[in-house]
Amino acid sequence: MNLNLLTTSFVIGVLAASIRLATPILLSALGEIFVERAGILNLGIEGIMLMGALSGFLGAYWTHNLWIGVLAGMLTGILFGLLMGFMSITAKANQVVAGIGITILGGGLSTLLFRLVFGLRTVPPTLKIFPTLPIPVLSRIPVIGPVLFEHNILVYLALILVPVASVVLYRTHFGLKVRAVGESPDAVDTRGISVGRTRYLALIIGGAMAGLGGAYLVLGSLGLFWTQMTAGRGFIAVAVVVFSKWDPGRALLGAWVFGLASALQISLQTLNVPIASQILLMLPYVITIIVLISVSRRAEFPSAYAVPYFRGEDK
Amino acid sequence: MKRLTVVLLVLGLLTFLLAACGGAAPGKPATEAPPPKEEAATSAPAAQEEAGTYRVALILPGRADDVSWNQAGFEGMNWAKEQLGDVEVTVVEQVYDVADIEPALIDYAQQGYNLVVGHGFQFQEPIIKVAADFPNVDFGLGTGFKTAPNVGVYDVKLEHGGYIMGMIAGMMTKSNIIGVIGGVDVSEIHRGHVAFKLGAEAVNPNVTVLSSFVGDFNDLSGAKEAALNQINAGADVLWQSGDGIGIAVLNACAERNVLCMGNNANQNEVEPSITLASNVYAWGPMFVEMINESRAGTFGDKHYWIDFGNNGEQTIFNDALANQITPEMRARLDEARQAFINGTLDLGDLDSIKLEGN
The missing domain is CATH 3.40.50.2300 (Response regulator)
Incomplete structure (x- = not known):
């Protein structure tokens, strides 16, 4: 074991990494909260994130403007959210199947488009990512400063979106509609509010956020696109949503727990603990599964969760 | 439906968990x-001759x-x-x-x-x-x-190329901490990582060698964090055993201005400002x-x-940083390379040497 490497700056580095690792999961989870609150289970997040990553890369690569990349990622996410909406709301397809379909489509299509655009390269195309933006004064607080206030703008954006999502969900008319549609679509329908329209809007939010989560990997972390680069983060986001009991604040906690477990696993390998790397690599997933199982027993799913809405008596 | 959702989620997560241990992730x-075809297996020879x-x-x-x-x-x-x-x-x-x-x-x-x-x-x-x-x-x-x-x-024979990479890192390091990052701890990757450590220790008895695995060859973000983590621990020369994640390690090194080395293909052009050399395979x-x-x-x-003997494995230096590797260093590397070719340097059975906890 290399315990002599365990310095304060190393520990700070691990904590800062946990925030970076949590960011794409948090972004996608925040959107998925709206989707699931409206009664739709979108398992297509993984594929939407990959499409968001690709579009984010192309947008920024072609225009040399990272913000256009962010926008492109979100717009593509919205398109795929609408596709999910068409399948699950308009066509009333099984949502699990539709979602998995989108995940497979996103993985394949993003790879194909990347190859069509760039062909076979010996050096992969790259771009400069969002620079680290230390927040004045706050970043100079010992420990907390470098952990929380020395990140790039997309990380801050994700953190700010947590209270924003809370306010929209709990304090606005739209949030009320979303929650009502997921709990009792019949009642909402009799009040003259369109169930389908509300669910589409929730999917637009969910798609945009998943697209942003994918774009973060490219624009905020790596500066390049890679096949299947999400590596399961979309599914982790769905798990985080269940853990959060559909609450943005708790989603922040859930995403951070996964980020911390990942960062911890990485540092345990660096410190050369006498545990096989294969076991350590399981750690974040094992923790997520344990948390998910323990929480989901008490979780109160939205009543109309994953149930397509049929108007009138023909259900 | 709710129970089904939880079951599906757990199954999904299990897939990734298995991916982490098995080295084969979804995608x-x-x-x-x-697509698979369900024809009789006997049709093959006929088709072959035709x-x-x-x-x-x-x-x-x-x-x-x-x-x-x-x-x-x-x-x-x-x-x-x-x-x-x-x-x-x-x-x-x-x-x-x-x-x-x-x-x-x-x-x-x-x-x-x-x-x-x-x-x-x-x-x-x-x-x-x-x-x-x-x-x-x-x-x-x-x-x-x-x-x-x-x-x-x-x-x-990644144990040979890895040994040379370890020697370079061991000679170049100023902090006496170096690291290597790989996809999964298996086969030639394992032998390469163990040999990297042995090569570094052969030229630098004070060196600490870090070895990490990402568990997924496509998880570039994870690989970058693993590299940053090793750099935070003080590592100042990194190597990686390749695949997509290798690009992410080079990327992390460039971001923190730390020396790095490539593997598999000639990666000197990916991040030319920090890449010393690549261990290149010519199949x-x-x-x-x-x-x-x-x-x-x-x-x-x-x-x-x-291997080095049939030129299937080659150490290709990055011209841009060639001046960093002195003639004396070059001579030691050539000597080790020659010793591998002659069979006078034999690392023995590396499969049984564990990387963790050493």
Whole structure:
């Protein structure tokens, strides 16, 4: 074991990494909260994130403007959210199947488009990512400063979106509609509010956020696109949503727990603990599964969760 | 429905958990793998004779332009095709899911390909299984330990290249901490990582060598964090054993201005400002040998190696940073390389040496 490497700056580095690792999961989870609150289970997040990553890369690569990349990622996410909406709301397809379909489509299509655009390269195309933006004064607080206030703008954006999502969900008319549609679509329908329209809007939010989560990997972390680069983060986001009991604040906690477990696993390998790397690599997933199982027993799913809405008596 | 959702989620997570231990993560072949066909296995020999030209199928687990393992295999096979002239080569990319491997193998065998090459350790079990059903088709397995009368394993002496990379890192480090990052702890990657440590320790008795695995060859974000973590721990020269994640390690090194080294393909051009050298695989001549033996009927039940001796493995220095490596260092590296070729330097059995906890 290399315990002599365990310095304060190393520990700070691990904590800062946990925030970076949590960011794409948090972004996608925040959107998925709206989707699931409206009664739709979108398992297509993984594929939407990959499409968001690709579009984010192309947008920024072609225009040399990272913000256009962010926008492109979100717009593509919205398109795929609408596709999910068409399948699950308009066509009333099984949502699990539709979602998995989108995940497979996103993985394949993003790879194909990347190859069509760039062909076979010996050096992969790259771009400069969002620079680290230390927040004045706050970043100079010992420990907390470098952990929380020395990140790039997309990380801050994700953190700010947590209270924003809370306010929209709990304090606005739209949030009320979303929650009502997921709990009792019949009642909402009799009040003259369109169930389908509300669910589409929730999917637009969910798609945009998943697209942003994918774009973060490219624009905020790596500066390049890679096949299947999400590596399961979309599914982790769905798990985080269940853990959060559909609450943005708790989603922040859930995403951070996964980020911390990942960062911890990485540092345990660096410190050369006498545990096989294969076991350590399981750690974040094992923790997520344990948390998910323990929480989901008490979780109160939205009543109309994953149930397509049929108007009138023909259900 | 709710219970089903939780079950599905847990199943989904389990997939990734298994991926972490098995080294085979989910992912769909985007450049489509041929769909499985349920025909009788006996049709293969007939099709083979009708076809006339010798046909090779190369199945890659990743992208042919990954600047790494897959690209080296792809370029090697293209080289072999050009050398031989009368060989037809089909390449399929991104057969990454282990579940997709067997159908792809069966499909090519049924189409009458003479040699079906699975470029990766994860092809071992499916190839051994499918090869028994197609005795007239030869199968090449990219690293592994199982052979059969119609299965030949090809492998790289990464313990030699890794040792040289370790020597460079051991001589270049100022902090006396160096690191190496890989996809999964298996086969040649394991031997390479152990040898990296041995090489560094041979030239620098005070060196601490860090070794980490990402668990997923496509998780570049994770690989970058692993590299940053090693750098935070004080490492100032990093190596990586390749695939997509290697690019992310180079990326992290460039961001923190730390020296790095490449593997598989020549990666000196990816981040030229910090990349000292690459351990490059040239599979071409070995593929030619395999194809010739397959045609002559002497293929199988053996290992084909690339190493320094047959120039299948080469240390290529980055011209931009050539001045950092002194003539004395170069002489020591050449000496070790020569010792590997002559057989005077033998690292012994590296498979039994554990990386963790040492």
